Structures are given as structure tokens and as C-alpha cells.
Amino acid sequence: EKQTTSEGQRPVQCGSWTKYAEGGIFTSPNYPNKYPPDRECVYIIEAAPRQCIELHFDEKYSIEPSWECKFDHIEVRDGPFGFSPIIGRFCGQQNPPMIKSSGRFLWIKFFADGELESIGFSARYNFTPDPDFKDLGALKPLPVCEFEMGGPEGIVESVQIVKEGKASETEAVDCKWYIRAPPRSKIYLRFLDYEMQNSNECKRNFVAVYDGSSSVEDLKAKFCSTVANDVMLRTGLGVIRMWADEGSRNSRFQMLFTSFQEPPCEANAFFCHSNMCINNTLVCNGLQNCVYPWDENHCTEKRKANLLDQLTNTSGTIIGVTSCIVIILIVISIIVQIKQPRKKFVPRKTDFDQTVFQEVFEPPHYELCTLRGTGTTADLADVADDFENYHKLRRSSSKCIHDHHCGSQVSSIKGSRSNLSTRDASVLTEIQPQPVKPLVQPMNRRNILVMKHSYSQDAADACEIDEIEEVPTTSHRLSRHDKAVQR
Template sequence: MIYGRSLFHIVASLIILHLSGATKKGTEKQATSETQKSVQCGTWTKHADGGIFTSPNYPSKYPPDRECIYIIEAAPRQCIELYFDEKYSIEPSWECKFDHIEVRDGPFGFSPIIGRFCGQQNPPVIKSSGRFLWIKFFADGELESMGFSARYNFTPDPDFKDLGVLKPLPVCEFETGGPEGIVESVQITKEGKASASEAVDCKWYIRAPPRSKIYLRFLDYEMQNSNECKRNFVAVYDGSSAVEDLKAKFCSTVANDVMLRTGLGVIRMWADEGSRNSRFQMLFTSFQELNMEAAGADGPQMSRRVRLVRCSHTHLNGIQVCDSLRKTFPDTWYSAPHSHRLLPPLLQ
């Protein structure tokens, strides 16, 4: 990805709400299993310096039972300012427990919360501390209102005011895959993607064999500017490099193993000019997660479904791959490669 100018990625997704056992205004809400095919979460336009997005149907009433997630990403060394139009109405409630807008300072639903908003008064100007804002719009099954329109723009990050505008970054992408392998930061200079003095935003695309998932294990990891995520980090994406598929992000002193739910993993390393001594080395191995019947204590009639992982390789460059998987997920049966022998769970 090249950051010669401000770029962003905004995502809107619809989640079907299962409201069971919750009461509101004396009305019992029943659980629902209905699947809605629409994923429309309003409209949005985007440009280099910002954009505009709205709730569904705005300025008409938004539909019931709707949850939309919007994630905004700015370029390195930039922050986000978010403004809500005065033409605004979200069903009011105590502490905004029902319909509401929730804004968080970061890319995740567990990032620090900035505020939860509802009612007739539009929220104040919201400013991120870094490159991301996570926004959720939630509507329950009752009392729809007009909704909202929000615009955002990108501003210089005050933490980097003395460093000026970031120079355009070199293209830095790698493709790999197969049953197992290693990706590492030294590839950047070895393969001539960037010089040792340039800021980098590099991605490694890892593709597993068909019907396989990916397990990632850090063999080496160190951030030159530890705990400064704006300056250096290693991130893991599951399924694509889009911000909504961000699985984990590491910028402190520890990086944990990661199991992906798909067969496409993306590793991303960001390091500014003063963080190029940051490094990582990561092992990836593919595995298949299957179901098998396991007889219960009283015979086959008590059979149950248990998880079975078929590991691709036992060793890679002296690393015990399957053993690492077993220790990470000790309640799972394993099938060793090139063998019909099953390895039982470590915890039973």
C-alpha cells in the first residue's frame, strides 16, 4: 500500500440481532433466527481527505433490528476528526441502552470508548488519538428515528508535528503459501523492497492449501520503539488485508501465536524511519479442522462431536509444529502428517 496521500478504509457490515429475554417498555422481545440478506448500512462517499457516511435510509427513518459497523483508517501520522450533522435523531433512552451510536478510539470493538450517543442532540466533534475510529450504529426492534449523517476528515497527528509529512512509501508486498513456511522482516532489505533508512508498510500474503486454515507462531519479535504503535507494529489479518479483517496487532514486548479461521493470512509490518530495527520472524503452518465421532463412556449411543486438527508437518527446520499447535489448543485431537495415528487431547 502506498501512502502518498491520506487513504482510508471504511467498512459497513450488518449483523442480525438475536434479542432474547430482554424487555423494553414492558414488551417481551423474542429470539429471532431470521437471516436478512441485505447488508446495506446507509450510504457513504469518500475522497482523499475524508468522507461522509449515514445511517440506513437517512434522512428517512432507519429500519429496526440493525447493527452497522464503520471503521475509518487514516494514513500514518494522521488522525481523524468526526462531525455529526445537526439533522440528527436517535431514539432516546437512559444511558442510550437501546438505539445508539458508539464511537471507539481504535480499530476494534474493544478499543477505548469515546462515547455512546442517542437522542435529538447531535454529538460533539470527535477526534481520534491515532489512525483509527470504530463506529457502531445499533437499532433495536422499536421506535425508529431519522438517524444520522456524519462526515470526517484527516488532520496531522500532533505527536509527529516536528517530523512533517511522511514521504511516499515504497511498494512492499510478498506472496507465499503452501503447507508451511517462514516469513520475516529481513526479506524487506534482502529482496530490495526498501532501504534500511526508509519507512515501510509491508504485507506478506500467505495462502494455505484448499480446505486448510493457518496457524501462526512468532519465532522472533522485537519492536524498536516498544508500546509506540504509531511508530511500529506487526498486525495479522484473517481473510484479507481490509481493516475489518484485522485479527491482532502487536507493538509491545510480547506477540502471541494466532490461529486464523481462513486459508488466507496477511502479515503487516509498519515501521517509520526511526523504527527500522524492529523485526519479526514468523512460522506459518496449515491445518485442517474436522469433526469426528467420539464414543462416550456408555458406548456409541452416547457419541459426541469433537474437534480434530490434521497438522501438515511435524517438524519444520527443527521446530515442532504439531506440538506447538497441541500446546496452544490442548482440548483438541490431532492427526499427525503421513499417519493415521491420532494424538489425544492434552487436557481430557
């Protein structure tokens, strides 16, 4: 029973409460007389594991009526806290119906304002088996499991249950740790490890924190999900409770408790900058005793052993030998790479024959026949003689003229001089040459006659350039017919 007023003061009496093994009875203040004004009472009912609560209100019932029961009322919640799911709010002359909890707890609050008092209520409750566990049957008697702890700091952990032989690993447990701080001190709790095997099933496993006593009225926090937060207690007595049924024994937790005082701090205390003064022996001890890690900052002189410090002689030897082997292999690999003969670069020969390319794509060859002049001057009187010499040169028996021409490939062009027949040659001799105008050449100039000719492969070796007569003369313009034949 927790009895408080709206001003936060504890009244002398907040009704009567009688408890027994199968249930109990509680009433409003002064029942069956009128309850006093400005009163607030909270009743928290707790059943044993795997049990529920049934709540009944007697017919002699009267509370000031109001719209939505905003003034005097009774409020019932399904759970141990004032923020648990609400079941209903009741007032007026009609007593509420029977109320049944879904779990082990019911939270009931009675509130009365300063006006229009009535006789109030009387309620009785009893415990019934939880239908969620009807297949498992009745719970076996639980072993006694309690621990006493104290001092400036300490660790509470679930493994103590088995280590100290409080219960076996297959038994359901309902254990309590009582933590007592030094005089004028409070307690700060911080979870180091937490895991519930059946998460979010508070009926099967949970960790609860009580502030001041182990009664349900002093329940501070209850954790059965995946997260557990730090808890700051207002008193020097804290109670940690763990419940786990047979199928939840893998649930575990580990919690650090720290005793602290409020500022101003004493000479042998350390200020945590969060209204906490802890013992100096807790500074740089490897554990965070403050809400924020002020006590573990700048702790170089008391640092935790690193990896090198934790190495044993055997492991150090193994690591050293392995490192040496790796270094030796790397050095050998580098030496082999340096001393290995390098391959010389050999330019790749191409299969391309340039001579064949020239034979196919070389333009027609032109032979320059130089006719050296013997005289330094020429006049009109010498034109006839030069022209006669020109015809002698054409009628010469030179093989280069009648058979082939030197210096070029076999030509398939029709009309080349090497392919002329005898009939064609006789026709050429019968054609009278046209008179050609003499050209007056400048002095000291070489007169060049450019002749394009080709030859056949059969007569290439028989060509003799000696048979070409060299006559001192000047260049003359060929006749139109001769040009056609040469082309």
C-alpha cells in the first residue's frame, strides 16, 4: 500500500489493507464513513508467478459523480505502474463490475478533491491461475534466492545464482539482490549486460528495480524487452529482482552499482559533474562509475593493459617467429627479382616486302636520252640536216625501238611500241613527216628528248643501249602521229 496526498505528503492513514495467502481486502479512508477531502491513495496488488488477480467491489459503494469522473474517482490499471494500460475510471453510486488482470499486477488509485465527500468503497481480491500457463500446470515451490551487497561499488550478475548454488540451471528462479549504500548515500545502477531469452514476455522473464524496499509499491523500473536503461535511486537501499521460468533460464544480466552523495563533495570524493560525488578509489579503475565517463578520462597512468601487455611468452614467440619467416621470404623474393636476367627487346620483323610494293605501285619509268649538241649555236640553215638525222634515228635497227624498251615491266596497254607488228611498222615508214619548225635553243643548254617506253620480259636481256645513235642535234617536236604511237 502506498499512501500519498496530492501535495506529496504521507497522510496518517489511507484506508485499511488486509492480506492473506489467497487474496486480500482494502478500503477507502474512513470507510464506511465519508472519506476526507484532498486525498490520493495508490494500491498495487501483486500475485504469485503464473497467477492473475480478480477484483470485486462491494455493493455499499458511493463516490461523488461527475462527467467522465473528472473529480472524485477510482482508476484501475492492468500492471504495476501508473502508466500501465488503463482498465477503467469509476465514480457515482453504481459499483464497478468484476475486474481481472492479464498478469500478476493491478494498479488502483483513489482520488478525492476538496468538495462533496461520500462513503467511498470496499474491495476484495483473490488470485487465480493464469490461463496462459494452464498447460504447464502449477508452479513448483521456488527456492530461496537472496543476496546481500554493499560498499562504494559492486557488480550484480545473474551467474551468481548458479555459482552460489541458489538454484539449478533448469529451475524457475525469483531472486533478489539487496544493495545497501553507506550512510547519507544514494545508489546509481548501470547495466553492463542484459538479455532476456523470451523478450517482451514479462510473465516469463524480467528484471525489476525497487527503491527503498522490495514491496510492489516501491517498484522503480521493470525490464523485459530488449533494452534496459540506467536507474538512479533516491534512497540508500536498492533491490534487484530477477524472475525467469523454466524455459527462460538463458536470460542474463550484469549490473554495476555505485554509491554516491550529492554535492558539496567531501575531501576524499570525486565530483562527477552530474550532482554525484563518488569515492576517489573509483577514479580510473576501468569502470565508468559516473553517469558520464568523467572518472575515466585522462587515465594514462592507469590505462588498461593493451594487446601487447596481454601477450604471453608462448604467443609472443609464435608471433615473432612467424614475422621473421615472412620477412625472410620477402627479402628472397626481392633478391630473385633483382638478379633474374631481363629479356632483351628484339624488334619484330615485318613480313612486308617493299620491293614488291614498288613493282606494283611504281609509276611508269621514263628514260632520259640526252642528245649532246656539238655546236654552241644553231641557225636556220642547219634545220634540214638535223631533221634528216632525226629520221635516221627513227629508222635505226636498234632493238630498243623495234623490239622493246628498257627499264619497265611488261605493258598490257594497247598501242605500246613493243607490241607493234611488222605491218604497222611499214605503215609508219610510209607516213611523211610534217615539217617541224626549228627551235632556237639557248647557248650551253642540253637538249633532252623524253621517251616513254616499256619492254617485254623475253627481250629484256637483249637490250643494248649502244645501238642508239647519238647525233649532235637539238630537240625537235615530234609529229602528232609519233606522239600517238609512243603513248
